[in-house]
Amino acid sequence: MSERAVAIGLKIPDNEAYTACAALRRLGVAVERVERSDVRFFDDGDDPGALRARIEADESIFNPNKHALVLLDEPAPRAGEVWIEELGARGPRCFVGWRLLDAAGQPVPRQDVVAAAERLLCNPAIETARFQQDHT
């Protein structure tokens, strides 16, 4: 049994991600594109293919017409990504993942991700931010 993090994002235009990107640029963060996803955790039973099929069949969290599913290699943010978690939230562990990309489609440097979290994406009074190097 192993825990697998999955990112469920939109494959249709994501207005919220676009708005966040525009706001971050106005705040001086060097970012060209922002991807947003809901990050959830599942037991993959050591069979990632079966997990993918199970999620893609669950219409309460996945609509194949609008969602894209990524099974992450590590249960941690990817390069260019910050995971935001609401403090005191009940229910299954869930993050909002924000992935910041440059003009070439590459992840932006960590300091820009940290700046994005500090300036907009995370309100530390009610949320925590996890970055790629954090292993808490």
Next chain:
Amino acid sequence: MSAKAAVVVFPGTNSEDETLQLLRDCGASADLVHWSRASDLARYDAYVLPGGFAYEDRVRAGAIPAHDPVMDYVIEGAQRGKLVMGICNGAQILLEAGLVPGTGPVRRPTAAFTHNAQRHFVCKHVYAKLAFEPSRSPITAALPPGALVPAWAAHGQGRLAAHDDELAAIRDGGHLAFVYAREDGSTESATPNGSALGCAGLVNREGNVLALMPHPERDGWNFNHLRRREGADVLAPSGGAALFASFAKALAR
């Protein structure tokens, strides 16, 4: 020329018309100013941020509008002592902008009005009880001590949340402006959303910025006042209009 307030409209604001009308009915001179005309805000003497869902609550309720160029004018005005009042979504914006409670730098929030404890939208008639001496804020100065302002709580994210040290700073620093109460003035377990300190509203240190979660304008005339008198003029300000009248008096001073 008399002092004038701007009722600020963001994309997604939905309470601007009744907010403007009640201000005017209470004697204030006021205009609507849309976000696309932000530079117009410089010539106003006060700002009111009404309720709604500015920018669809994207990222967090209040987070995107807090960084909108509109707020450059509101923040500068607040720092120069202009009156600022935010209601519901307007209150969320003021917290995200760091103007209230104002214990940290601007645009570095130290608290939030966030998801209700019950995790769903609440629509309930409430009373916001003035929690400090009226003179603590010019916006509340014309209210009687312990005033009960009738209003409607209508929000999914109205629960004050902050770390314990910040909540202590709010309580001890005189930032708690209004608490939820019942009609008899009792406050114990009166919060409809689990708000810390029973908080319905906050002010900054100087007292010129007020953030109030429930809507007094939705109980602001006899026609929508829960305790209207039989035969009263239905279009006369009533109930929650007391806060708007106090704001109008402060604006005129």
